[in-house]
Amino acid sequence: MPLQPIQYYNRYTGRVESEVIYGGAWLRWTYGSPLGRLALHLLVKRAAFSRWYGWRMDSPRSRARILPFMRDYGISRDELLDSPESYGSFNEFFYRRLKPSARPVDGSPDSAVFPADGRHLGFATLDGCEGILVKGEVFDLEDLLQNADLARAYRHGSLVISRLCPVDYHRFHFPVAGTPGPTAMIEGPLFSVNPIALRQDIRILARNRRWITEIESPSFGRVLMLEVGATNVGSAISTYAAGQPVAKGAEKGFFKFGGSLTMCLFQPDRLQLSEDLLQRTAEGLELYARMGDRMGMAT
Numbered sequence: 001m002p003l004q005p006i007q008y009y010n011r012y013t014g015r016v017e018s019e020v021i022y023g024g025a026w027l028r029w030t031y032g033s034p035l036g037r038l039a040l041h042l043l044v045k046r047a048a049f050s051r052w053y054g055w056r057m058d059s060p061r062s063r064a065r066i067l068p069f070m071r072d073y074g075i076s077r078d079e080l081l082d083s084p085e086s087y088g089s090f091n092e093f094f095y096r097r098l099k100p101s102a103r104p105v106d107g108s109p110d111s112a113v114f115p116a117d118g119r120h121l122g123f124a125t126l127d128g129c130e131g132i133l134v135k136g137e138v139f140d141l142e143d144l145l146q147n148a149d150l151a152r153a154y155r156h157g158s159l160v161i162s163r164l165c166p167v168d169y170h171r172f173h174f175p176v177a178g179t180p181g182p183t184a185m186i187e188g189p190l191f192s193v194n195p196i197a198l199r200q201d202i203r204i205l206a207r208n209r210r211w212i213t214e215i216e217s218p219s220f221g222r223v224l225m226l227e228v229g230a231t232n233v234g235s236a237i238s239t240y241a242a243g244q245p246v247a248k249g250a251e252k253g254f255f256k257f258g259g260s261l262t263m264c265l266f267q268p269d270r271l272q273l274s275e276d277l278l279q280r281t282a283e284g285l286e287l288y289a290r291m292g293d294r295m296g297m298a299t
Contacts, residue, residue, distance in 0.1 A: 008119045008286040011276060011293070016285065019119075019165065020073065057257040062090035069093075073167040095170050095237075095254040103169075105249030105292040110219060112271060113249055114160075114295045115175045115262050117168040119286035121161045122277035122295065125268070126154065144206040144263075145224070146186050154224065158266040158273060160295055161205075163286065164255065171254040172227060172236075173291055174246050175264050178217030180225075182242040183253075186210050190229050205261070211236050213252070219298040224265040227255070236260070249292050271296045 006019040056062060066084050070077065077084060079102040087093040106113050114120060126141060142151035164170060174180065188209040209229035217223050227236040238253040240246060273296040280287040289295070 008288050009276075009280045009283075010288045012288075017288070020167070057091040057094065058089050060089060063087060063093075065090045066093045069167075075167070091257050094166075094257050097171065098169060103249075103290060103292045105247075106294040108294070108297070110298040111248075111294045112175045112220060112264075112266075112296045112298070113173075113292050114162060114289050115225065115252070115264060115291065116162045116164055116170075116172040117290045118162045118164040118262075119288050120163070120277060120295065121281045121286055122273040123159045123281065124273055124278060125156050126159050126265075127156060140203075140206055143203075144210075144226075145212065150224070153222075154265045154267065156268045158268075158271045158296075160264045160273070160277075162262045162264075164260045164262075166257070169291065170256075170260070171291075172252050172262050174215065174240075174248060174250050174252050175225065175295065176215060176217040176220045176223055177246065177248040178215045178220070178223065179245050180240060180242060180252070181214045181216075183211050183213045183238050186212065188229070205263075211238075215246075220270045221267045223267075224263075225252070226263040226265075227253070228261040228263065230260050269299055272299050 007016050008019060009015070010017050066087060069075070069090075070084060079098050081097040081099050084093065087096070103117075141155060142148055145151050145154075160175075164172075186209070188207050191204045191208055205228065211227045213225050215223040215225060229236065235256045236253055237256070240250070240252050246252075274294055277287050277289075277295060
């Protein structure tokens with residue numbers, strides 16, 4: 001059976017659009033053919049493969065990829081804090097910084113914002129998550145968090161999943177103001193988090209290597225933020241100081257090369273998600289929105 005195109009709803013254009021997939025042919029072969037799936041389990045999901053690919057993207061020779069990549073995927077030079085010519089490797093460009101004016105943060109004191117550029121799914125309660133992307137398939141919250149007490153505390157809370165493509169800005173930010181604790185890593189494999197892969201097995205979300213941080217927020221209570229690794233993304237680098245208060249939209253860290261994903265979990269009755277996010281998720285579509293834009297309001 002041929003794999004279906006990936007479609008999402010663009011908040012800014014008001015249209016359903018089809019995703020241009022970086023490395024799409026390779027992804028379709030890996031997850032859509034018997035030989036590809038064999039390669040996936042023998043090699044691609046393993047950290048050594050991602051380390052090798054990361055080494056290639058750190059090479060000075062990889063700089064030659066930058067300008068063609070910007071041209072092919074419509075990345076604006078005007079948004080960049082530094083010139084494309086200043087980067088020493090493709091990976092340095094990949095986790096580029098942007099001018100603050102490129103990602104304004106929603107100014108309402110009671111709002112939560114998307115933590116990253118990307119395609120988002122939002123669930124008012126985790127009870128409503130059954131069938132994310134794949135009908136009848138779920139991932140287990142206790143498996144995801146590796147903590148039974150946390151799983152019980154958030155079982156009826158809200159969830160926002162933000163999926164970053166390789167073409168996206170790859171720094172992630174705090175969705176709320178508060179005081180973050182240290183980040184803990186939960187080890188796991190590195191499957192792709194592209195919908196092509198997730199349609200094969202949604203439980204990838206609770207298996208991949210991931211990093212979890214608790215944020216104590218005056219407006220939202222205790223918020224959990226997770227960064228999920230993926231193929232070619234074995235590292236999520238933290239740039240914040242644990243125990244120090246942060247503003248909403250402050251930088252938390254960055255992913256190195258590849259597609260990746262963040263998840264934000266809120267305690268029950270603390271967040272009212274934006275209507276367009278809820279509507280598109282109910283339709284089975286991700287909502288494209290940028291970091292700093294409103295994803296919901298405190299209740």
